[in-house]
Amino acid sequence: MNTLQLVGAFALSFFAVVGRLTLFGVEALSHCLRPPFYLRSIGRQLIDIGYFSLPVVGLTAIFTGMVLALQSYVGFARFSAEGAIANVVVVSITRELGPVLAGLMVAGRIGAAMAAEIGTMRVTEQLDALTTLSTNPMKYLVAPRLIAGVIVLPLLVIVANIIGIFGGFIVAVYKLGFNPANYLQNTFEALHVDDIVSGLVKAAVFGFIISLMGCYHGYTSRGGAQGVGQATTSAVVSASILILCFDYVLTELFFAK
Amino acid sequence: MNAALPKISIRGLRKAFGRKVVLDGIDLDLGSGESVVVIGGSGSGKSVLLKCILGLMEPDAGSILIDGVETVGLRGEPRDEMGRKFGMLFQGAALFDSLPVWENVTFGLLAQHKIRRSDARGIAVAKLAQVGLGADVCDLVPSELSGGMQKRVALARAIAADPEIIFFDEPTTGLDPIMADVINSLIVKTTREVGASALSITHDMASARKIAHRIAMLYQGAIIWAGPVADVDASGDARVDQFIHGRAEGPIQMAVRA
Numbered sequence: 468m469n470t471l472q473l474v475g476a477f478a479l480s481f482f483a484v485v486g487r488l489t490l491f492g493v494e495a496l497s498h499c500l501r502p503p504f505y506l507r508s509i510g511r512q513l514i515d516i517g518y519f520s521l522p523v524v525g526l527t528a529i530f531t532g533m534v535l536a537l538q539s540y541v542g543f544a545r546f547s548a549e550g551a552i553a554n555v556v557v558v559s560i561t562r563e564l565g566p567v568l569a570g571l572m573v574a575g576r577i578g579a580a581m582a583a584e585i586g587t588m589r590v591t592e593q594l595d596a597l598t599t600l601s602t603n604p605m606k607y608l609v610a611p612r613l614i615a616g617v618i619v620l621p622l623l624v625i626v627a628n629i630i631g632i633f634g635g636f637i638v639a640v641y642k643l644g645f646n647p648a649n650y651l652q653n654t655f656e657a658l659h660v661d662d663i664v665s666g667l668v669k670a671a672v673f674g675f676i677i678s679l680m681g682c683y684h685g686y687t688s689r690g691g692a693q694g695v696g697q698a699t700t701s702a703v704v705s706a707s708i709l710i711l712c713f714d715y716v717l718t719e720l721f722f723a724k
Numbered sequence: 725m726n727a728a729l730p731k732i733s734i735r736g737l738r739k740a741f742g743r744k745v746v747l748d749g750i751d752l753d754l755g756s757g758e759s760v761v762v763i764g765g766s767g768s769g770k771s772v773l774l775k776c777i778l779g780l781m782e783p784d785a786g787s788i789l790i791d792g793v794e795t796v797g798l799r800g801e802p803r804d805e806m807g808r809k810f811g812m813l814f815q816g817a818a819l820f821d822s823l824p825v826w827e828n829v830t831f832g833l834l835a836q837h838k839i840r841r842s843d844a845r846g847i848a849v850a851k852l853a854q855v856g857l858g859a860d861v862c863d864l865v866p867s868e869l870s871g872g873m874q875k876r877v878a879l880a881r882a883i884a885a886d887p888e889i890i891f892f893d894e895p896t897t898g899l900d901p902i903m904a905d906v907i908n909s910l911i912v913k914t915t916r917e918v919g920a921s922a923l924s925i926t927h928d929m930a931s932a933r934k935i936a937h938r939i940a941m942l943y944q945g946a947i948i949w950a951g952p953v954a955d956v957d958a959s960g961d962a963r964v965d966q967f968i969h970g971r972a973e974g975p976i977q978m979a980v981r982a
Contacts, residue, residue: 587821595780596818600832600881601807 532634581681620674
């Protein structure tokens with residue numbers, strides 16, 4: 468009986484959270500589509516999320532590309548298939564590692580910052596102040612972050628793809644002794660529009676998830692500094708898990724036969 | 725406008741959180757140009773009352789008429805329209821951390837498209853002058869201001885759009901006695917200049933005596949006494965006497981220990 472009660476309580480609280488999150492997401496989306504649009508806020512978020520995330524995303528991408536080339540070489544050398552390294556690097560980076568790693572890094576950097584900022588505004592009554600100043604906090608704070616997240620993540624992933632592939636090129640040419648011209652030719656032959664587009668669609672979805680989780684946990688935080696701390700942790704953890712879940716779902720949609 | 729019509733008329737207002745009844749049938753009026761202060765201990769429901777009037781919280785039952793218009797259940801554009809009559813000074817100032825002082829002060833005016841952004845700075849300087857601050861604070865961010873200056877900036881923001889009703893939530897909390905008196909004087913001065921009605925909540929009796937025309941005491945979710953500020957010392961209610969004199973002994977003893 469106790470076990471059943473526990474399961475029931477867990478199920479109820481889980482569905483309550485899903486329900487609240489869904490309502491929050493729908494309301495936020497509706498504000499993204501209806502004027503007025505706070506272009507200044509959107510611009511500020513584009514810079515915060517995009518420009519200031521470039522170093523961390525770039526570093527992650529270049530080392531991932533380098534490791535990928537190195538590991539592929541070690542594995543493929545057993546089958547004398549070293550020539551496929553460029554192909555593996557390109558497909559892995561554009562389809563999976565570019566969007567997923569950029570998403571996870573931005574979730575850690577931006578999701579936490581969004582939750583902390585909005586959570587602090589909640590506990591210091593700044594959200595109430597916005598309402599009393601004829602400004603809807605969902606429209607002023609949440610909508611610009613969602614719009615910026617969806618726009619900027621694909622741009623970051625384009626950069627991550629280029630840097631990641633370049634990382635593979637460096638290791639292949641300068642460490643493994645590949646001919647640069649041949650490696651580049653193999654790289655361009657391996658590039659397919661479908662792979663790139665699927666990666667960019669994933670990135671847009673991940674951008675939405677990161678902003679939604681950051682805003683939701685910040686917006687609903689309670690209880691002072693401790694509540695804000697919990698909100699930042701929840702924002703990063705939930706965004707990271709959802710990114711990995713949706714990565715699988717989107718991969719199924721794009722590539723499952 | 726009908727002069728006899730109260731700016732705010734509250735009847736039978738109820739609000740509970742789970743089993744805890746916070747407001748239990750509040751009746752309160754605020755006349756045009758009048759300043760009413762609601763006093764009461766911590767946790768007596770003062771802030772909840774204010775949030776219900778502002779539309780930040782939905783009451784469980786009762787009526788809140790503002791200029792004769794029912795606001796309970798009001799949403800969307802009509803609620804926004806009603807909100808434009810209000811100014812609010814929050815307990816912790818609630819200034820926007822990421823914006824400079826001038827943008828904080830003119831935020832509501834810009835949001836309501838009452839002014840152009842290029843004019844906002846000059847208007848902020850004029851509003852800041854009304855609360856005794858110079859133009860030199862315009863470009864500072866709130867974290868660079870002292871508590872008293874933050875309260876002044878928040879007051880400038882509250883009066884910036886010339887509201888018809890201004891709410892003050894614990895306006896002197898956290899300030900030294902001199903700065904508290906400065907803020908009280910500014911509240912009296914600015915509300916007169918704007919010609920607004922004022923509803924304040926506080927447990928600072930010095931503040932209440934200075935800014936109120938009428939005082940109402942909230943205790944256990946109900947208004948237990950209301951009357952002109954001059955009568956508060958002769959209320960005839962032991963609970964009011966205990967509160968205004970700040971005595972630990974008295975009928976509110978059990979609530980203090982709870």
